[in-house]
Amino acid sequence: MRDWSSLAPDLIRHVSDLLLAPSNIESYLDMQAVCSGWRSAMADSSPHGAADLRFCPRHWVMLQDDGGDDQGRLFVNVSTGRFFRHRIPAVRGHALVGASDGLLVLAEIQSPHRCRVFNPLTGQMLRFAAPIPILGESGTVAVAAGSDPMLLLASSGAVDGRAETAWFADPAGDYFFGRAAGSARHVIAATVAYAGQIYMAYTDGSVSRRVGSSAQHGHDELVIIAAAVTKPADQSTVIEAVFLVESAGDLLLVLRQRYFLGVFKVDVERKALEPVTSIGGRALFLGRRCLSVAADRFPTLEGDCLYFASPLYSQKLSAQSILRFKIGGDWEWLVSSNLLSIASVFLAYCLHLPHVKAQLLMHRST
Known part of the structure; x- marks a missing residue:
């Protein structure tokens, strides 16, 4: 019988690099577990640990945002359809702020509530010196992983009497740097981590990216001004909702005007918008945060469709309505009596964000 532990280190590294190239981190970790010889030959993560781009669990989503860890948290891979429960003791003593690119953004329960970025698959933690400034309304987060990691917190409400809608920090910074919403172009509607940025x-449909060597000295570079959406003459030109989502390697911008939708690929190199007629059989779930799901891996989902919550949506109702839009087609109402249908579960994840202040108060009372 061949002794697999005696494989040449160069061959082991080549195979492991092939796994990391498409972000197949779970198979990479399985390979690491074979034996100590393989572990020593394989690439280790950078000093930034959880923010190493190669090890980001991009396709993994933690569906169970709250509750204890006795039974583990429920994760799903939106590209393969694999579910598993995973205990993550490192979350204890922390409030969940949000998730970005598969990474969990945490705040220490103990004052001054310093920020942490945690990789739930590798167990690595990136520690920030700055405390979390958003303790009121829930907000969205985005982590720029790589050699110069950066964290964005965005909220629709003021914090400590300030009207900033965005706060940026890097690991060494003592605090988050806020940016006020001076105009519609500075009111953030959606955030996403894409290609390490x-x-x-x-809210006006424009798109920018954060550039610079640090959160303090960085600035927003305008990438795109949203093009006018072709629409019937009797419909409003007012943009009612804006969504930004990474989908199968593309950055997509979705503009909603009443019941008219425009779906565009953002070409970040040419700084142009390209209307799309197909999203490769994916299903997009759009809300305060967004998901791109391989529809063929989940029963009852339909590809090249966008899913929204209707105004009647509520997790407390025995029945709920979901709006589904077929690209190149029309709207459809989906009424489900099953609150645990896969469409309902994904949509609930996109709509309901963790409430940091409520988590902190709960821990203080126990």
């Missing part, structure tokens, strides 16, 4: 979409 932070992108922001605004």
Whole structure:
């Protein structure tokens, strides 16, 4: 019988690099577990640990945002359809702020509530010196992973009497640097981590990315001004909702005007918008945060469709309505009596964000 532990280190590294190239981190970790010889030959993560781009669990989503860890947290891979429960003791003593690119953004329960970025698959933690400034309304987060990691917190409400809608920090910074919403172009509607950078979409449909060597000295570079959406003459030109989502390697911008939708690929190199007629059989779930899901891996989902919550949506109702839009087609109402249907579960994840202040108060009372 062949002794697999005696494989040449160069061959082991080549195979492991092939796994990391498409971000197949779970198979990479399985390979590391074979034996100590393989572990020593394989690449280790950078000093930034959880923010190493090669090890980001990009396709993994933690569906269970709250509750204890006795039974573990529920994760799903939106590209393969694999579910598993995973205990992550490192979350204890922390409040969940949000998730970005598969990474969890945490705040220490103990004052001054310093920020942490945690990789739930590798167990690595990136520690920030700055405390979390958003303790009121829930907000979205985006982590720029790589050699110069950066964290964005965005909220629709003021914090400590300030009207900033965005706060940026890098690991060494003592605090988050706020940016006020001086105009519609500075009111953030959506955030996403894409190709190791932070992108922001605004309420006027424009898109920018954060550039610079640090959060303090960085600035927003305008990438795109949203093109006019072709629409019937009797419909409003007012943009009612803006969504930004990474989907199968592309950055997509979705503009909603009443019941008219425009779906565009953001070409970050040419700084142009390209209307799309297909999203490769994916299903997009759009809300305060967004998901791109391989529809063929989940029963009852339909590809090249966008899913939204209707105004009647509520997790407390025995029945709920979901709006589904077929690209190149029309709207459809989906009424489900099953609150645990896969469409309902994904949509609930996109709509309901962790409430940091409520988590902190709960821990203080126990």
